[in-house]
Amino acid sequence: xxxxxxxxxxxxxxxxxxxxxxxxxxxxxxxxxxxxxxxxxxxxxxxxxxxxxxxxxxxxxxxxxxxxxxxxxxxxxxxxxxxxxxxxxxxxxxxxxxxxxxxxxxxxxxxxxxxxxxxxxxxxxxxxxxxxxxxxxxxxxxxxxxxxxxxxxxxxxxxxxxxxxxxxxxxxxxxxxxxxxxxxxxxxxxxxxxxxxxxxxxxxxxxxxxxxxxxxxxxxxxxxxxxxxxxxxxxxxxxxxxxxxxxxxxxxxxxxxxxxxxxxxxxxxxxxxxxxxxxxxxxxxxxxxxxxxxxxxxxxxxxxxxxxxxxxxxxxxxxxxxxxxxxxxxxxxxxxxxxxxxxxxxxxxxxxxxxxxxxxxxxxxxxxxxxxxxxxxxxxxxxxxxxxxxxxxxxxxxxxxxxxxxxxxxxxxxxxxxxxxxxxxxxxxxxxxxxxxxxxxxxxxxxxxxxxxxxxxxxxxxxxxxxxxxxxxxxxxxxxxxxxxxxxxxxxx
Numbered sequence: 001x002x003x004x005x006x007x008x009x010x011x012x013x014x015x016x017x018x019x020x021x022x023x024x025x026x027x028x029x030x031x032x033x034x035x036x037x038x039x040x041x042x043x044x045x046x047x048x049x050x051x052x053x054x055x056x057x058x059x060x061x062x063x064x065x066x067x068x069x070x071x072x073x074x075x076x077x078x079x080x081x082x083x084x085x086x087x088x089x090x091x092x093x094x095x096x097x098x099x100x101x102x103x104x105x106x107x108x109x110x111x112x113x114x115x116x117x118x119x120x121x122x123x124x125x126x127x128x129x130x131x132x133x134x135x136x137x138x139x140x141x142x143x144x145x146x147x148x149x150x151x152x153x154x155x156x157x158x159x160x161x162x163x164x165x166x167x168x169x170x171x172x173x174x175x176x177x178x179x180x181x182x183x184x185x186x187x188x189x190x191x192x193x194x195x196x197x198x199x200x201x202x203x204x205x206x207x208x209x210x211x212x213x214x215x216x217x218x219x220x221x222x223x224x225x226x227x228x229x230x231x232x233x234x235x236x237x238x239x240x241x242x243x244x245x246x247x248x249x250x251x252x253x254x255x256x257x258x259x260x261x262x263x264x265x266x267x268x269x270x271x272x273x274x275x276x277x278x279x280x281x282x283x284x285x286x287x288x289x290x291x292x293x294x295x296x297x298x299x300x301x302x303x304x305x306x307x308x309x310x311x312x313x314x315x316x317x318x319x320x321x322x323x324x325x326x327x328x329x330x331x332x333x334x335x336x337x338x339x340x341x342x343x344x345x346x347x348x349x350x351x352x353x354x355x356x357x358x359x360x361x362x363x364x365x366x367x368x369x370x371x372x373x374x375x376x377x378x379x380x381x382x383x384x385x386x387x388x389x390x391x392x393x394x395x396x397x398x399x400x401x402x403x404x405x406x407x408x409x410x411x412x413x414x415x416x417x418x419x420x421x422x423x424x425x426x427x428x429x430x431x432x433x434x435x436x437x438x439x440x441x442x443x444x445x446x447x448x449x450x451x452x453x454x455x456x457x458x459x460x461x462x463x464x465x466x467x468x469x470x471x472x473x474x475x476x477x478x479x480x481x482x483x484x485x486x487x488x489x490x491x492x493x
Contacts, residue, residue: 026196027041027042027171028169028171028173028196029169029170029173030169030199031167032199033142033167034163035163036163037051037198038051038065038142039198040138041196048127048128049130051125052125052126053123054122055124055146056121057081057120060081060124061146061149062144062145062149062158063124063143064079064142064143064144066142067140068139068140071097072095072096073093074141075091076100076141077090078090078091079126079128080126080149081126087126088154089128090156091154097284097286099158102154108133110128110130112127112128138169142165144162145160146162147377147379160373160376163213218283219375222277226371229363231273232273234363236266236270237261237266237359238356242399243258245399259311262311263311284374293362293365293369293370296365303351307352310347310351356395360392364388367384367388
């Protein structure tokens with residue numbers, strides 16, 4: 001009986017020594033960045049990598065490490081858990097700071113290691129195995145995002161990471177018993193794997209408490225771009241359009257306000273916002289015009305510039321207006337039909353309204369798509385979408401109410417055109433200085449024909465002076481009926 005117990009004790013002691021020997025021979029290394037940790041250990045001819053972050057299911061997006069010193073040409077392993085519990089592993093490469101593309105033929109094939117992959121309400125851990133490449137000093141890059149990819153597909157579009165960095169692992173390190181801790185690799189009661197511990201943080205925790213890092217320079221540029229472009233296209237330009245719609249029936253100086261908002265304020269704000277977008281993409285080393293938001297931004301800045309040039313042309317080069325036949329009780333359609341408004345004026349209004357309409361869609365893309373993709377900081381603040389919805393309702397209503405003034409505007413323009421038409425036969429002159437007299441071929445005029453109160457004094461341009469005389473002719477006093485020389489009525493009086 002004593003021999004039996006002695007044999008059992010010796011076997012147990014050998015197992016204990018074997019266990020200590022196995023634990024003492026574990027090789028690997030670990031590190032913790034500002035927002036996530038990574039550890040690696042040898043598992044036969046394979047290396048197992050585990051990534052961890054203090055982000056639970058509601059805030060976690062994806063985690064990745066890449067083998068190399070920079071994003072360019074790095075062999076990346078990107079992982080994320082989906083809402084159905086399925087874990088996606090995507091191996092990708094990138095030619096720079098761009099959306100990494102799926103690598104169909106990676107140099108080393110990574111495989112999900114589910115025993116060390118799990119997610120709780122406050123922690124996410126993802127692991128994979130990959131064949132050894134006999135490197136003792138392992139250069140790694142790492143990144144983490146807080147926006148979950150839209151699908152589980154390995155080639156789905158990834159949102160921008162919020163934190164990233166690089167490190168070096170010394171894979172020839174050997175850990176002693178006091179530095180190893182057992183981590184279950186299966187259901188309760190199964191064997192345990194002993195892993196290299198994570199470095200202890202200043203807070204005393206093994207994992208860093210997740211906090212968003214400060215905005216990067218390119219993110220600050222994109223934020224400034226969003227603010228300036230939103231103000232320019234959705235506030236400044238619409239106010240200028242409302243001035244043109246409402247004020248023109250009440251004052252003849254409405255154009256000054258319209259011009260001030262559309263050009264004086266609009267040009268520096270809108271162009272600054274556009275240049276900040278370009279500078280942000282360059283700083284990020286991203287691609288230009290690779291999505292709808294960027295392409296539409298180019299269309300809008302081009303249309304805005306064209307609209308400014310069109311407005312200048314309309315204001316400076318006014319065509320000669322044709323008289324409008326007088327008619328009573330004309331409706332709006334008849335007023336528009338008989339108006340003498342040039343085609344470019346209608347085009348100017350159409351382009352302006354189109355720019356504002358497209359701007360609403362552009363800002364919607366910026367709030368709901370571009371912000372999350374470009375910054376990786378999740379959705380834009382909800383207040384921005386609420387403001388967008390409210391303004392998208394208020395602005396069209398105010399503009400449509402302004403259209404109720406259209407009949408009044410058209411009647412005013414018709415009356416003005418009729419006054420001009422009459423003025424082509426007899427143009428009122430400015431009052432002469434007191435005591436002055438004018439004579440035209442012997443005809444003495446002490447006072448000009450009075451101008452009706454409220455009528456504007458019109459100039460007659462040089463071309464009209466060269467035109468043939470009209471039918472309002474008088475005889476010169478020295479003709480005596482033998483030689484009839486026409487004298488224009490307007491010139492005589």
